[in-house]
Amino acid sequence: MSALLRYTSLFTLAVACNGGKDSAEEEDPSEHACEHISEAGTSVTASSDPASAPSISVGEEPYTISLVSGEAGYISATVDADTPALLFVGEADVVTSLQHDGAEETLPAPAPNELCPDDIPEHFDLDLHAGTWVIGLGPVGITDVWLMLASAEGHAH
Amino acid sequence: MTLLFALAACTFGPGSPYTRVGSASLQASFEPGARSLGEGLVVTDLGFRYSVSELTVSAESVALQRLEGADGVDFDPANPPDGYTLCHGGHCHAEDGSLVDYGDIIVELSGGAATLSDIAVWQLPSLDLIESTALSLGEPEPSLLPEGDLSRLSVQVSSARIRGQFQSEDGTANLPFDLEIDGNTIGADITLSVGRGAPPDIDLEIAWVVDGTLLDGIDAAALSVSPPPEGLSSALVDPVSDHLWTNPLAVEILESP
Numbered sequence: 451m452s453a454l455l456r457y458t459s460l461f462t463l464a465v466a467c468n469g470g471k472d473s474a475e476e477e478d479p480s481e482h483a484c485e486h487i488s489e490a491g492t493s494v495t496a497s498s499d500p501a502s503a504p505s506i507s508v509g510e511e512p513y514t515i516s517l518v519s520g521e522a523g524y525i526s527a528t529v530d531a532d533t534p535a536l537l538f539v540g541e542a543d544v545v546t547s548l549q550h551d552g553a554e555e556t557l558p559a560p561a562p563n564e565l566c567p568d569d570i571p572e573h574f575d576l577d578l579h580a581g582t583w584v585i586g587l588g589p590v591g592i593t594d595v596w597l598m599l600a601s602a603e604g605h606a607h
Numbered sequence: 608m609t610l611l612f613a614l615a616a617c618t619f620g621p622g623s624p625y626t627r628v629g630s631a632s633l634q635a636s637f638e639p640g641a642r643s644l645g646e647g648l649v650v651t652d653l654g655f656r657y658s659v660s661e662l663t664v665s666a667e668s669v670a671l672q673r674l675e676g677a678d679g680v681d682f683d684p685a686n687p688p689d690g691y692t693l694c695h696g697g698h699c700h701a702e703d704g705s706l707v708d709y710g711d712i713i714v715e716l717s718g719g720a721a722t723l724s725d726i727a728v729w730q731l732p733s734l735d736l737i738e739s740t741a742l743s744l745g746e747p748e749p750s751l752l753p754e755g756d757l758s759r760l761s762v763q764v765s766s767a768r769i770r771g772q773f774q775s776e777d778g779t780a781n782l783p784f785d786l787e788i789d790g791n792t793i794g795a796d797i798t799l800s801v802g803r804g805a806p807p808d809i810d811l812e813i814a815w816v817v818d819g820t821l822l823d824g825i826d827a828a829a830l831s832v833s834p835p836p837e838g839l840s841s842a843l844v845d846p847v848s849d850h851l852w853t854n855p856l857a858v859e860i861l862e863s864p
Contacts, residue, residue, distance in 0.1 A: 521654055541641040543820050546652040559706040559853075561698065575693050575700060589654045591644040 479600035480573070482510055483538040484566035487596065490514045496523025500549060500584045508535050508578070512598045517588050522546060526584045527599055533578040534603075537585070538563060540596030542571040547586030550579065575602070626752045626801045628727060629863050631811035633669065633762075636739035637662050642819025648774065649819045655827040659737065659771035662817065664764050665790070666731035669744065669813065671752070671799070672759040677713050677721035684709065688716060697796045705853070708796045710759045723759055727752060731762070736817055752801045760813065760858045761794040767851060773827040782831055784840045788848045795856040808863035817854045821847060 491512030497503050503524035506513050517523045529535075539545055539560075548555040563570035576583075587595065637659060639649040647658045684694035691699040691712070698706045707715075714721045727747035734740045766789060773782035793815060825846055835842035 522652075543639075543818055544641050546823075556704050558700055558704050561695075561706060564695075577692075589650045589652075590641040591639075591650060592641045595641070 478565075479510075479536050479602065480538075480563050480565050483512075483536075483563060483570055483573075483598050483600060486510075486512045486598065487540065487566065487569040490596070491598075494525060496525050496587055498523060500524045500526075500586070503584050506599055508533055508599050508601055510598070510600060512596060514594050514596055515587060516594045517544075517590060517592065519593070521589050523587045524584050525587065526582055527578070528582045529578045529580055531580050533601060535576045535578050536600045536602050537574040537576055538570050538598045538600065539572045539574075540570060541590075541592060544587050544590050544592070544595050545572070545574065545585060546588060547584075548576075549584040549586075551581040555583075625754060625803070625807065626799075626805050627808050628671070628747050628750050628752060629808050629810050630746065631669070631729060631744040631813060633731070633734075633742045633744055633813045633815070634739070635664070635734040635736050635742075635815045635817075637736040637817045637821075639819030649821075651825065651827075652820070652823040653826060655773055655822070655825070656776065657771055657773045657822050657827075659769060659821070661768060661770040662736040664734045664736070664767040666734050667763040667765050667790075668731055669729040669747075669760065669762050670725040671727040671747065671757050671797075672723040672761055673726050673755055674710060674713060674758045675722055675724055677717055680713050680717045680721060682709070682713050682716055688712065706855075708759075708794065710794070710796045723761070726757060752799075754802045755800075757799040757801065758796060759794055760797050760811070760856070761792050762813075762815065762856060763790070763792050765790040769821070769847060769851075773822075773831075780831070782827055782839065784843050786840050786844050786847055788844055788851060791848075791852045793852065793854075793856045795858045797858050797860065799860055806862040810861045810863050812859040812861065814857040815854065816857075817851060821850050823850060 489512050491514055493514050493516065494504050494506060495516040496518055498518045498521060503526035505526050505528060508527055508529060515525060537545065545557065548557045558574050558576070560572035560574050563573050642649050644650055644656065648656050649658065650656055682688065684699070687694045687699055691701055691707070693700045698708050699712055701707050710723065714723065727749060729744045729747045766787065769786040769788065771784060825843065830839055830842065
């Protein structure tokens with residue numbers, strides 16, 4: 451069965467199980483990420499210094515991050531309250547570190563987005579506590595990467 | 608008509624084999640992906656460059672397995688057991704950051720009562736991941752699967768060998784390594800019910816991709832300045848082994864045309 455057929459089947463099942471509820475409120479972020487993988491979204495250039503990492507938002511918007519050549523680059527996200535989030539990434543092995551208010555955090559093991567594993571080979575379940583989180587990207591041999599940092603609300607397990 | 612009913616009775620009798628595994632293919636490869644710098648060079652998370660000239664595994668067997676003795680195990684992915692924070696997509700996130708398949712968690716929760724039994728087995732030769740070995744495994748032994756649920760596919764590996772070198776950015780300094788790594792079992796949870804309504808013939812596609820994180824976390828500069836007393840290769844075996852065996856196995860079960 452092709453990946454497209456698998457995704458289509460799962461998507462159809464997800465729609466069928468939605469029971470007519472408001473799709474804007476109930477959509478699984480994994481499904482949302484798959485739907486937006488073809489959109490470049492907002493362009494952000496990663497910094498080479500964690501202290502000056504540009505900020506992205508927890509939300510439904512995709513980003514294309516320009517990476518730092520030959521070394522690690524950094525982006526950040528600031529949350530006011532504890533926020534379970536899902537970081538979807540369009541390439542595997544690009545996310546390499548995580549910091550919370552300057553302290554190193556263990557990067558959880560990634561897993562593919564089950565609905566579109568070929569397009570989103572990695573997602574990270576992040577339990578974001580209030581504060582500023584810095585995400586390390588690379589070093590890698592590619593120049594940019596697609597990602598989305600979504601709230602885990604509505605994530606089906 | 609009578610003959611037709613008689614044939615149907617033979618086909619669908621209790622305990623009869625309902626599903627035949629026609630063939631299986633196994634693709635094993637080293638694919639650095641985003642970590643590739645081109646010309647065979649790969650970059651680690653710490654920014655060190657390396658190349659791999661040999662990555663072979665001595666594989667023993669592939670087995671379709673049935674989980675037995677797990678009837679009393681209470682495992683609900685919506686309520687992760689102690690030691691796990693989140694379960695989805697066939698695995699749970701352990702508190703140490705690792706991913707553990709549902710099947711392994713059920714065996715763990717059973718306290719040893721549950722076991723995985725081989726139902727159909729293929730024998731395997733060595734796999735060359737640099738040459739991106741693609742093997743047609745043919746039929747397993749036995750090829751007719753008995754009624755019941757199969758929950759796991761496991762690849763038994765007896766050893767692995769990885770040869771390569773760290774390389775300085777200007778290419779003038781090399782730090783070669785030659786690693787002999789103990790074997791392991793790589794597995795993937797599957798859902799395959801054999802019985803009434805099951806497809807009569809199936810094929811399997813199995814893939815094992817080792818990614819570019821193989822040497823992540825290793826400070827090649829420190830090892831170069833202060834070589835470990837046991838030798839570089841010995842010092843690398845454990846961390847590289849950890850990375851190697853966490854690469855997941857992917858299994859597709861296809862209904863034969």
